Amino acid sequence: MYKTSKETQDRKDAKRQFILDTAANVFAKRGYHNTAVKDIVEEASISVGSFYFYFKGKEELFAELYLTIVKAFQDTSQKVLDIKNNNLIKNFTRVITANLWMYQSKRELARIMLIEAVGLNPEFEKKRSDSIKESCRTMEEWFKRFKVHNPVNIPDERIAALAFESSFYYLVLDWLEGDEVAKLTDSSYGLTVYNLQALKMPFEDEDIKMYVKEVLDELNQVQNL
Amino acid sequence: MYKTSKETQDRKDAKRQFILDTAANVFAKRGYHNTAVKDIVEEASISVGSFYFYFKGKEELFAELYLTIVKAFQDTSQKVLDIKNNNLIKNFTRVITANLWMYQSKRELARIMLIEAVGLNPEFEKKRSDSIKESCRTMEEWFKRFKVHNPVNIPDERIAALAFESSFYYLVLDWLEGDEVAKLTDSSYGLTVYNLQALKMPFEDEDIKMYVKEVLDELNQVQNL
Amino acid sequence: MYKTSKETQDRKDAKRQFILDTAANVFAKRGYHNTAVKDIVEEASISVGSFYFYFKGKEELFAELYLTIVKAFQDTSQKVLDIKNNNLIKNFTRVITANLWMYQSKRELARIMLIEAVGLNPEFEKKRSDSIKESCRTMEEWFKRFKVHNPVNIPDERIAALAFESSFYYLVLDWLEGDEVAKLTDSSYGLTVYNLQALKMPFEDEDIKMYVKEVLDELNQVQNL
Amino acid sequence: MYKTSKETQDRKDAKRQFILDTAANVFAKRGYHNTAVKDIVEEASISVGSFYFYFKGKEELFAELYLTIVKAFQDTSQKVLDIKNNNLIKNFTRVITANLWMYQSKRELARIMLIEAVGLNPEFEKKRSDSIKESCRTMEEWFKRFKVHNPVNIPDERIAALAFESSFYYLVLDWLEGDEVAKLTDSSYGLTVYNLQALKMPFEDEDIKMYVKEVLDELNQVQNL
DNA sequence: AATGAATGAGCGTTCATTCAT
């Protein structure tokens, strides 16, 4: 019981997290299949034994990493939702912008989520598919609620949700290929307009621009704390 | 020159193609990294030596497979364009539908293109990125020409092209996960409407449905020949 | 019987020899182990089947090649011996010079004999050892005959023969490493003096130089025919 | 740093050395190309993984082995030089004898150095050529210094050095072919006389025999410690 | 005689994982 003191536990947690972070960097740089456990432990300056003390194996660590990333994206989306003020256009814009901002501020994680996590093996594809489906289901609900009080035109909410969620894909891929300093959030307005129009939601250009600016300011502030 | 007769060459070509097809199936079923050359040759009932007689190696075969798939999609898109009749709405609908139809009729190839080909290694990512970029560039040109004579609203053609091209992604992914008999082309109308609206192109529901039906009939007829 | 006409047989022999020559070049350039049968047949513009029609296999061909080379060296040595004129110093000089000349004019064969044929496998080492032993035995006989009528000092003819025969080795190796135009025969005088002195045979510098010149003239003349 | 203790390091070094020794035996018995890594690890009763933990690969291990052998020969030559007593004849005899003694007491290494290391590949040939050249250069210097104060006759020191160094070759090769109990050092007197006479250095038979006996006694004593 | 497609044993090497210390 001595050894499981809170202090010790904290140290363990910190080391675990450190390994996760290091692994994320290595995976992003070298790719999942080209990364050996040895690469990770060397980068983290720990022993293979330690690695296997904290994690069941390479695949398990990656799975945890992936789920953490997905959760971070979902959490950020949730956080930026202005629920009190039931402004759909505003919230829609905020979510899109927040997502782009996340990709931008966690470049390696974006790479892992969109590239390295794809096609690993059937079991992992299941995990990935589930997380995608969950996002789409959430959006589908949104769209259905949209319809009730708004003059939108969505023949099939499921298709719309799938199309909407994947509309980020090539945009982020393209950005990952390019210069690191390029601002992905600069595409926020364009992407928002594309998707708002796709739903036939009426909006004012100026509003969108304002919403984008607002949420970016908030996010950057939080980050700087 | 005994063996270089046309007949022999034809048999060689056929065998090569057979190996390619077999490999496609195995890759689709087991994934690129989980597929050993041994798996392919066993499935094709040939020897390892034969495999290496026809292909430089596993990676080269996969690359050829990938490029063939990409080309098949591009060719189909081109083929369904009704150039004489300069009806934008119609052509747009036809291209979307043809793409879905292709994914549907070449399920394994779809899986390879969208899942197995992702995150293989930097060189291959370059190939993949290039093929994506080319599709997007073509679409970007379309969008720019749209603007000239049509009441569309596209603040940024590049973003629109990227969003449009990727809008297929989750839809096909979702379909790949499900039952094989499910018809992906049933989503054609929904996806077309989503993207047409995204560009603010005015259209009639009935026209879209008709265009979808037309092109599907054409494609299925060609296939049955 | 038609087909085994002399003409046909000649054509077969010529082709066989052509393959042997081609193989010698390839072996010399790429080394025995780094040369595949495919390399030889490509260089010779024949098919693998033909190769195996004329030769039992790669190893057999190489063995034949090796024995041919050894025989060529022995024959040349025999040919330059001036038997009528029983001048030991002269004949000794002529043999040494002729050997160097052979290495020089058949550079690839030298490489094969001294480098590529070494350490292939136990059976081949036996062949090689036998050919070396034969040369040494011949020389041993010479030395024994020397002793009878000459004021030489050879405590052990076997050792002397082995030392004499191997005295060429590093010299040729060094030459093989260097420029192709360098003349190996320029070392003839030096090597002859070394070995004559080693046997304590009295000689005149000028005679040696003359003998070297003579035999080189003869050899070069024969070659030019 | 548990495992980095001196004791552990010593065990690692010992195992590494054990693998090297085992590999030397296997290479000597089966030849380089006919030896698979599997053969070595089986003989050493270790796993393939262990082999690759201690060595980069088969080729690297062999190169290390070769360089170690070459160094051992050079070191022994150096060690037997009686520098204080500037007796050329004595030192010359001691070096020749020490070399033969080395070949004799390290039979497998001799085989590796003279047979298995030959014709492996161009890079390795460079290594081998370099080590030979170094030995020859050393001997060339000796010969040049000989000339200053001695009545020797060496028209070309380079040729003499090459001839001298290679004079061991067939002698050792012949011994390697024969019975293991045969004494190679019995040829020391004969070989020394051959080379001393080749340089026209005046000497007394009895001195040579004494020098040979002396150095062999020394070497055998050291070995028995 | 000539061809070259077909074979498959065998190779060197990697790396996720274990476990004695």
Next chain:
DNA sequence: CATGAATGAACGCTCATTCAT
């Protein structure tokens, strides 16, 4: 808790040889 030596299944690939045509 930490270490890193040890394991061995599995991989992609080569190439001497065969044989139906």
